[in-house]
Amino acid sequence: MSNMIALIIVAAFLVYMIVSYFYQQRLMKTLTEEEFRAGYRKAQLIDVREPNEFEGGHILGARNIPLSQLKQRKNEIRPDKPVYLYCQNNVRSGRAAQTLRKNGCKDIYNLKGGFKKWSGRIKAKN
Incomplete structure (x- = not known):
């Protein structure tokens, strides 16, 4: 009986994760690096990684508003201007898009593959 309950919980969690993923993908447009560079x-270029990750290297011109602080700092992002998001590998960008959409942002873009796939210029704290 307890195995069945555990199986149901795992299955429910997987369904939730899949539904969340597809919902987040509808909120933002994922761009290739070339498309991302063009716009x-x-x-507003926002890096939603934590400060230590940002200091280790970030896209030139990006502002660091970590996902963990986004709800408190959402007023720093203008809903009338496009928002370009990136994180390490796209997980946090999706969650950030949900928060920004609730704040009125409609023009949200995401870097395909995240920062780890970025081959352009970066700035790092030495």
Whole structure:
């Protein structure tokens, strides 16, 4: 009986994760690195990784608003301008898009593959 309950809990969790993933993908448009480069300078470029990750290297011109602080700092992001998000590998960007959509942002973009796939110029704290 306890094995069956555990199996149901695991299955429910997997269904929740899959539904969340597809919902997040509808909230933002995922761009290739080339598409991302073409537009991020005219937008709000937000790195949603934690400060220690940001200091280790980030895309030139990015602001660090970690996902863990986004709800408290959401007013720093203008809903009338495009928002370009990235994290390490796209998980946190999806959650950030949910928060930003609730705050009125409609034009949200995400870097495909996240920062770990970025081959452009970066800035790192030495």
